[in-house]
Amino acid sequence: MTHPSSSSTPLPSEQIVTDDLDLLLDALPPHISGPLRDAERRTDLLEVVMDLGRLPEARYPGREIILSREEVTEADLQWVIARIGDFGDDNRAGIERTLHRISCIRNRRGKVIGLTCRVGRAVYGTIRVIEDLVLSGKNILLLGRPGVGKTTMLREVARVLADDANKRVIIVDTSNEIGGDGDVPHPAIGGSRRMQVATPSMQHAVMIEAVENHMPEVIVIDEIGTELEAQAARTIAERGVQLVGTAHGTSLENLMLNPTLADLIGGIQSVTLGDEEARRRGTQKSILERKAPPTFDIVVEIESWRRVSIHKNVAETVDAILRGYRAKPETRQLGPGGRIEIVDDADREGGEFGMGALGAGGARGGRPPTWEIGHRRNGGHIREYREPREPRAYEPAEPAGPEPEDEEEGTPFVTAAPRAASRITRLFPFGIPRGRLEQAARSVGANIELVDDPADADAVITLRNYYRNKPPALREAEDRNLPLYVVKSSGVYQLEQALLQLRGDRGSAGRGPRRDPMVDIFRETEEAIAKVLEEGRPVELPPANSYVRRVQHQLANRYNLESRSSGKEPMRRVKILPLGTGTPFER
Known part of the structure; x- marks a missing residue:
């Protein structure tokens, strides 16, 4: 669906661009808009900048051009202000039934002394590279640098979910960037409904209102940027509504370092371990851990409309990074003919982030390891799996053994x-x-x-x-x-x-x-446990020191068996008892 006054340009992979550029040019003074009416200068135009007392500029990717040799005057600024909508509390305005955004710069007295007129484009087909994820029903967070196309892709997500997937979609449109200015939304959002936000500080309240009043299946939100908005996003996700949004940041690692938005990926907390647990894990006593399940299941790092990096399991990826392991995302790009290609980017560091950057808890012995091992819980057990291009996380097993007493310190x-x-x-x-x-x-x-x-x-x-x-x-x-x-x-x-x-x-x-002498101790203890489980009778282990006895008690406890120590040193030993026949273990 195309606005009557829009210009459309077919792109590869069946992408269609509608920019309504003539309506924006009509809002600019003639001596500024004139040079932009040439076909060559319309292509790839990003924004027009008008600052009082300076020459007007047109900005393109990687370059700028001067539009007039006459400096911008107050009359030029008023010409534009009279032809656009009213500025809101965020100093943004628009042109009705278009996606263009006009932002103003004010002086200390509130007078407008500069305008940034940004071209808004509806690009149909931009989410082809992630369309399977969008239709999966999972919560998706889009990240990327300013101007990379986050809002454009978000607008297309809303249209696809509303029109193609036939879902009830509500857009929380803070600055009218997604649905355009005016009471009637732009056709680019398809059948989605749009809720406008009176003031940016109330965006979180409108997010909750959308869920409570309008029974949506999907909520679309642009620029999650405050702690209240992050909390509202978690509330929406916990109510079973699919959430698709954008946030400031270029990568998942950036988000982890942002204390305001870290809750979107589960939050990070500092945990102090006891001496025994720290030695078992091989970490410092103060480590970082994920605080809660992430609000968003999937994080998409946008490099361009045709190339993205995807973290399909945010929980595993965050855990892996916090433990100092590699969390390499899946990189996709659109190939010839619109074919989606999986790129094996060997040069990308992925998530080899390490505790040095986050502040605590790295493994001893130098920089973090870089192998990729995955785990999946299945029936309460941890089973190793290997799947291509998935982020991996490593979780140590529970039992811990004492250090072997070497005949010569430091010999392997x-x-x-x-x-x-x-x-x-x-x-x-x-x-x-x-x-x-x-x-x-x-x-x-x-x-x-x-x-x-x-x-x-x-x-x-x-x-x-x-x-x-x-x-x-x-x-x-x-x-x-x-x-x-x-x-x-x-x-x-x-x-x-x-x-x-x-x-x-x-x-x-x-x-x-x-x-290693502990190999035999582990084997001997496990054989005793198997015998207790099979025969239902207690089994007494050979005498051992306190450290070995503690390990034996831990192994028995893992199998829900009771154990106790008896005798005097150096003949003190552990007896493993069937369930319900003994008292809590004594060392």
Whole structure:
């Protein structure tokens, strides 16, 4: 549907532009609008700037041109003001039945001394690259730099949902940018209904009013920018109404650093861990965590109408970034003929954000790791999955074991006998900085190739913190009987010693690889637990120190079994009891 006085220009991928440019030019003084009536100067025009006492300018992407050699006068400004709508509290006005926006600059006395006349265009077909997400019913947040087309895409979202998906759509139109100026909205919003906002400070109240009074299926809101608006957006989402909006910011990481809008992606809070929990996680005592479920399920970072980056699971992406892992979005672009192409952008850092930027909680041993591991909860269990181009998040497993008591401090140990040196060439580093590992390999002359998946590896190297927790990737490596080299820290010397063992050398003390003593303790405890569950009778474990006993109690508790300690040191031991036959565990 096209406004009668609009000019339409077909674009690739079946995009049609309606700009009603003649109506904007008619509102400008003749000596300013004249040069813009040429066809060449109409194309890609962004805005016309008129400042008192200066030459008028027309702005295009990457360039400006002077429209007249006569300076702008008060009469020129009044000419425009008389032909447009009234300015609101946000100093914005429009031209009725168009999408153009005129913003004014006032002096200290409130007098208008400058105008920015921005061209508003309805571009049909701009959301083709994300149309499947829009029709999925999920809440979507659009991000992008000013002028990239957020409002234009939002307008097209409203039209598609109202006309193509036949949904009840309400637009909360704060500055009449989505539906245009005047009481009758622009045809570009299709069958959507539009609620105008009397003053920008009341946008949040109109958002709630729209839900309470008009029973919408979809709410469309532009420029969520205050804490009250973020809270209103959460309220709308919790009521089961699909929410599509835009916010200030160019990326999801920017939004996380914005305290006002962070609630849109779940909010971030600082948590202080106890000494034991901090050691188990391998983090500082003060860490950052997501506070609540995100308001928006999907975040779309707009690079242009034809290219976007998509975070399809905002909760997982935020968790991954806070833990210091990569959260690479899915990048899409429109190819020839309107075909949607998935771009594997290897140069993009994705979300390799790290706690250094957010302020707390990064993993020990250098910069955050950059592997991608996903998890999905299924029936209460964590099951590893691998899907292309999805953001990944890593969550450690629960049990924690004590640190092995090495015969020599700082010597790495291995949990399986190494294969022949000629066969071990591909190494999967779990939690080890790759740059540091490559440096150690060059130092000792180890011929290795770093891989991103344990399924492709001949051996695995990891930190003791991760090995104790047994995350899915390390359990997979053990299931494959891969040699697992465990180091206490990611220092170059530690890595060199591990690589020497991998190569088959002996190290300075002449000793071979040693086995982690906690491996047998874990296995012994789990076998005892299995016996209690199967036979329903208590099982007593061998004597152990207090740290080992605490781990044994934790393992029993994971299986909803009771346990208690008895005897005196050094013969104190743990007895695992069937459910309901004992008292809470005693160390």
